[in-house]
Amino acid sequence: MNCYDCAVRAVSTSAVAVCVDCGVGLCVDHAEVTPRRLTRTAAMNRAVPVGPVTRTVRCHLCRAALDAATGPCGPVAARAGSPATARSAPTG
Protein backbone atom coordinates (compact mmCIF):
# COMPACT_ATOMS: atom_id res chain seq x y z
CA MET A 1 0.00 0.00 0.00
CA ASN A 2 1.14 3.54 -0.75
CA CYS A 3 0.53 6.79 1.13
CA TYR A 4 -2.66 8.44 -0.08
CA ASP A 5 -1.55 12.00 0.63
CA CYS A 6 1.68 11.42 -1.32
CA ALA A 7 -0.23 9.74 -4.15
CA VAL A 8 -2.45 12.80 -4.72
CA ARG A 9 0.80 14.76 -5.22
CA ALA A 10 1.93 12.16 -7.77
CA VAL A 11 4.58 10.83 -5.38
CA SER A 12 4.86 7.12 -4.62
CA THR A 13 5.73 6.47 -0.97
CA SER A 14 5.18 3.27 0.96
CA ALA A 15 2.54 3.48 3.68
CA VAL A 16 3.62 2.64 7.22
CA ALA A 17 0.27 3.22 8.97
CA VAL A 18 -3.47 3.52 8.34
CA CYS A 19 -5.71 6.38 9.49
CA VAL A 20 -8.01 5.06 12.21
CA ASP A 21 -10.90 7.24 10.98
CA CYS A 22 -10.90 7.28 7.16
CA GLY A 23 -8.65 4.29 6.49
CA VAL A 24 -6.16 5.81 4.03
CA GLY A 25 -2.57 4.58 4.00
CA LEU A 26 -0.04 7.04 5.42
CA CYS A 27 3.74 7.50 5.19
CA VAL A 28 5.81 8.66 8.18
CA ASP A 29 5.56 12.30 7.09
CA HIS A 30 1.77 12.25 6.77
CA ALA A 31 0.89 10.10 9.81
CA GLU A 32 -0.11 12.09 12.88
CA VAL A 33 0.39 10.04 16.03
CA THR A 34 -1.38 11.06 19.24
CA PRO A 35 -1.04 9.35 22.63
CA ARG A 36 -4.04 7.37 23.83
CA ARG A 37 -4.63 6.49 27.47
CA LEU A 38 -6.91 3.51 28.02
CA THR A 39 -9.07 3.47 31.13
CA ARG A 40 -11.35 1.09 32.95
CA THR A 41 -14.41 2.09 34.91
CA ALA A 42 -14.06 1.53 38.63
CA ALA A 43 -16.55 1.98 41.46
CA MET A 44 -18.49 5.27 41.54
CA ASN A 45 -18.13 5.49 37.73
CA ARG A 46 -14.49 6.53 38.09
CA ALA A 47 -12.18 6.22 35.05
CA VAL A 48 -8.90 4.61 36.13
CA PRO A 49 -5.90 4.66 33.70
CA VAL A 50 -4.53 1.21 32.86
CA GLY A 51 -1.43 -0.11 31.13
CA PRO A 52 1.06 1.83 29.02
CA VAL A 53 0.03 4.86 26.98
CA THR A 54 -0.90 3.60 23.51
CA ARG A 55 -1.21 5.56 20.30
CA THR A 56 -3.69 6.55 17.62
CA VAL A 57 -2.69 7.27 14.00
CA ARG A 58 -4.71 9.71 11.90
CA CYS A 59 -4.24 11.59 8.65
CA HIS A 60 -3.90 15.38 8.92
CA LEU A 61 -7.48 15.84 7.68
CA CYS A 62 -9.08 13.61 10.31
CA ARG A 63 -6.83 15.12 12.99
CA ALA A 64 -7.97 18.63 12.07
CA ALA A 65 -11.62 17.52 12.03
CA LEU A 66 -11.25 15.90 15.45
CA ASP A 67 -9.58 19.01 16.87
CA ALA A 68 -12.40 21.16 15.51
CA ALA A 69 -15.04 18.85 16.99
CA THR A 70 -13.53 18.56 20.44
CA GLY A 71 -12.19 22.12 20.79
CA PRO A 72 -9.03 23.24 22.61
CA CYS A 73 -10.22 21.95 26.00
CA GLY A 74 -11.27 18.49 24.81
CA PRO A 75 -14.59 16.71 25.16
CA VAL A 76 -14.28 16.53 28.95
CA ALA A 77 -14.95 20.27 29.25
CA ALA A 78 -18.55 19.72 28.11
CA ARG A 79 -19.47 17.99 31.33
CA ALA A 80 -18.07 20.08 34.12
CA GLY A 81 -19.95 18.14 36.74
CA SER A 82 -23.49 18.36 38.04
CA PRO A 83 -24.26 20.71 40.91
CA ALA A 84 -24.77 19.03 44.22
CA THR A 85 -28.42 18.73 45.09
CA ALA A 86 -29.09 19.92 48.59
CA ARG A 87 -31.61 17.70 50.26
CA SER A 88 -32.86 18.48 53.70
CA ALA A 89 -32.96 15.39 55.83
CA PRO A 90 -36.22 14.88 57.66
CA THR A 91 -35.70 15.55 61.32
CA GLY A 92 -37.78 14.32 64.18
Ligand SMILES: [Zn+2]
Ligand atom coordinates in the same frame (compact mmCIF):
# COMPACT_ATOMS: atom_id res chain seq x y z
ZN1 LIG B 1 2.84 10.60 2.53
Ligand SMILES: [Zn+2]
Ligand atom coordinates in the same frame (compact mmCIF):
# COMPACT_ATOMS: atom_id res chain seq x y z
ZN1 LIG C 1 -8.11 10.09 8.00
